[in-house]
Amino acid sequence: MGRADATRARQGSRGAGPRPKGRIRRLFTWKKMLGTFFGICLLGIAAAFGLYFYVDVPAAGTEIATAQSNVYKYADGKVLARTGKLNRESVPLSRVPLEVQHTFVAAENKTFYDDHGIDLKGTFRGIFKTLQGEGKQGGSTITQQYVKNYYLSQEQTVSRKLQEIVISLKVDNEKSKSEILDGYLNTSYYGRGAYGIQAAAQAYYRKDAEQLTVSQGAYLASLLQAPNQYDWALATPTGKKLVQQRWAYTLDNMVEMKWLSKADRDKQKFDVPKDPKPQEGLTGSTGYLVQAAKDELFAHGVDEKKFALGGWTVTLGVEKDKQLALERAVKRKLTADLDPKLREADRNAQLGAASVDPSTGHIVAMYGGAGYTQHYINNATRQDYQPASTFKPLILATALENHATTQDGRPITPDTVYDGTNRRPVTGGTAPFAPPNEDQRSYGNITVQKAMNNSVNSVFAQMGADVGLDSLKKTATSLGMNGARMDVQPAMTLGSMGASPVQMAGVYATFDNHGRKVTPTLVTKAEHATDPEPDLPDPIGDQVLSRKTADTVTSVLRGVVDDGTATAVQDTSYQAAGKTGTSDDNKSAWFVGYTPKLVTAVGMFGEAQGGKQVTLRGAGGGGRVNGGGYPAQVWAAYNAAALGSGAGATFDLDADSGMGVAPPPPTDTSPPASETPSGTPTESESPSGTPTHDPTPTDTGDPTPTDTGSAPTDPGTGGTTSGTTGGPGGANGGQGAGGNNGTGGAGGAGNGPGGGADGLNALN
Incomplete structure (x- = not known):
């Protein structure tokens, strides 16, 4: 290469460098x-x-954010059960003490009251960490956490984080700080399955949010950073140390923000939370109570779908001590005798009971069965079994209220005499009917009072015809029984319709309440944070029976307890009235009884697998199960424990007759020694001194009358069974005994009660 070429090469090499450098400079000025x-x-x-x-603020929160527990409480406010997808009960911010509100702000976002809803530095740090795949990061404000809890999903993505920023800015602009803090406290998760500060207060300290102290609030606020790690019952020694440090940090921030004085801060001691307890569920009687309460609310207009979203606080009239007393009574007096492995009848035995305060109408105790998870049918509300003879008082009430008379025109009162002969054909009825008495027993002439005491079917079958079956149904429905289950047939006088213990308790509570209707009610109050309260009717309604009628029925039913089929419930510490009942083929047995303070219906039912109704015979290792047996025994054991200060109360009755009123002083009712027109009964003094309309001066049920004259009785010749006229009366007032549907002969002359008597069945 020549010198010229070398020179050009050097020049070329120098010229090549500056050209690209100039291009970069021109590109990145x-x-x-x-x-x-x-x-x-x-x-x-x-x-x-x-x-x-x-990005708009969603119109409503996510389902998981709005879903809450429905809380059921006893009458005294103690929690009976929580149900729903989440253990949450929202409470307004006003129920959270201000110093407790400050603990959460101090722990999570002490500039909350002054910021604009977001922490950009913390948020972008969180986004950067998310992009790096490091998961959930802190740095969010209370507003952001509320937005995340209430409006958004919990997924960790950049787009979700950006949504959180925008919605937080808008929420901060649209809502007050109090509204945001309210939402934050009620949507946060605190561990132990508790969502919201109310559920957390209960889970950790067994108290409501308004009762929390500063120390307790600081602990709950500290939990939000790591609920499971900081749960005192689950925490490792390190976790306990960390939560105590955060608790102290929270209180120190409160001092810094001047929400707590230094002196008060120094007084604070860490309040160790209580051990966790199982969430209240639907086992035992609880399930029956919860379902019955829901059914009642739905019947009064509460939307079932909205109710399922939760947030309701439902207060029942159930008193915890009475509820436990009822459950114990059933266990002691019935289930302790049952051996389902040994006896089929024991496997089929079901019992239901409802106890009502007659002054308020509130159901204070209910027994639905062995357990909702074992037997889902509530035996206290089921209406598929016959109430049997517990229906008889309604027949008497119908007669008294309508001033009904017998077929021969005699007013029906407790002292009116009927023929209690077994299988006696009813006269004046709508169809042939001749029911048997229990054990096929005949009573002959018997007063209404004695017929009620001994539950004589033939008497009340005839009385049903006397008052009219349509009138009887009207009375029964006015007292709260289900008319749809009541066929207007003669058999209805034997209680052949379906009824529940709750319904029968309501009927008898109306008697106890002097005729003013009582509709047994389980729910006393239902509240929701946003939905209006349902319009629950007053359990105490209008006067459906006169006081005289209701009190007379009570007076008569006192006799069933004192001298009838319910002597098993006698107790010197209280006055009681009631009625037993045993249905056809012994498929059900009842006792419905009451004191001045408490009305309780107990029904026992034979139910085989598949719901088939079967006999109770043999249950407990005995024979027939009567209303005066297990049902009455359960009733008595329950009342002995439940009455308390009400045990000594006495009935205040406006009644002229019946076992529950004192008889008037004896008077001389003997008529002059002259013939009394045939068929017109004369009043005589019963052994108790109570006036009766029985022409036969005995109440023993003996069809052969006795003579009240001084001379021996000389009965006349009796009539025939075909209904012929009876023979003449004997001397000294002996009465002629008439045949079936015949007319008695004329009474003989003498000093005894004269006058002929109609044939036995003509007495009705």
């Missing part, structure tokens, strides 16, 4: 870089504005 930076900023701002206007 400071002006272009600054313009690009501002362009990106403008695009970012434009994107932010676009995102702000594009």
Whole structure:
């Protein structure tokens, strides 16, 4: 290469370098870089504005955010059960003490009251960590956490984080700080399955939110950072140390923000939470109570779908001590005798009971069965079994209320005499009917009072015809029984319709309440944070029976307890009235009884697998199960424990007759020694001194009358069974005994009660 070539080569090599450097400089001048930076900023701002206007605050929270527990409480406010997808009960911020509110702000976001809803530094740090795949990061404000809890999913993505920023800005602009804090406290998760501060207060300290102290609030606020790790019952020694440090940090921040004085801060001691307890469920009687309460609310207009979303606090009239007393009574007096493995009848035995306060109408105790998870049918509300003879008082009430008379025109009162002959054909009825008495027993002439005491079917079958079956149904429905289950047939006088213990308790509570209707009610109050309270009717209604009628029925039913089929419930510490009942083929047995303070219906039912109704005979290893047996024994055991201060109360009755009122002083009722027109009964004094309309001065049920004259009775010749006229009466007032549906002969002359008597069945 020549010198010239070398020179050109060197020049070429020098000229080659500056050319690319010039191109880079021209491409990345400071002006272009600054313009690009501002362009990106403008695009970012434009994107932010676009995102702000594009992302709207959702109209409602997510289902998981709004779903709450429905809380059921006893009458005294103690929790009976929580149901629902989440253990949450929202409470208004006003129920959270201000110093407890401050513990959460101090722990999570002490500038909450002054910021605009977001922490950009913390948020972008969180986005950067998310992009790096490091998962959930802190740095969010209370507003952001509320937005995440209430409006958004819990997924960790950049788009979700950007939504959180925008919605937080809008929420902060649209809502007050109090509303945001309210939402935050009620949507946060505190561990132990508790969502919201109320559920957390119960889970950790067994108290309501309004009762929390500063120390307790600081612990709950500390939990939000790591609920499971900081749960005192689950925490490792390190976890306990960390939560105590965060608890102290929270209180120190409160001092810094001047929400707590230094002196008060120094007084604070860490309040160790209580051990966790199982969430209240639907085992035992609880399931029956919860389902019955729901059914009642739905019947009064509460929307079932909305109710399923939760947030309701439902207060029942159930008193915990009475509920436990009822459950114990069933266990002691019935289930302790049953051996389902040994006896089929024991496997089929079901019992239901409802106890009502007659002054309020509230159901204070209910027994639905062995357990909702074992037997889902609530035996206290089921209406598929016959109430049997517990229906008889309604027949008497119908007669008294309507001033009914017998077929021969005699007013029906407790002292009216009927023929209690077994299988006696009813006269004046709508169809042939001749029901048997229990054990096929005949009672002959018997007063209504004695017929009620001994539950004589033939008497009340005839009385049903006397008052009219349509009138009887009207009375029964006015007292709360289900008319749809009541066929207007003669058999209804034997309680052949279906009824529940709750319904029968309501009927008898109306008697106890002097004729003013009582509709047994389980729910006393139902509240929701946003939905209006349902319009629950007053359990105490209008006067459906006159006081005289209701009190007379009570007076008569006192006799069933004192001298009838329910002597098993006698107790010197209280006055009681009631009626037993045993249905056809012993498929059900009842006792419905009451004191001045408490009305309780107990029904026992034979139910085989598949719901088939079967006999109770043999249950407990005995024979027939009567209402005066297990049902009455359960009733008595329950009342002995439940009455308390009400045990000594006495009935205040406006009644002229019946076992529950004192008889008037004896008077001379003997008529002159002249013939009394045939068929017109004369009043005579019963052995108790209570006036009766029985022409036969005996209440023993003996169909052969006795002579009350001084001379021996000389009965006349009796009538025939075909209904011929009875023979003449004997001397000294002996009565002619008439045949079936015949007319008694004329009474003989003498000093005894004269006058002929109609044939036995003509007495009705």
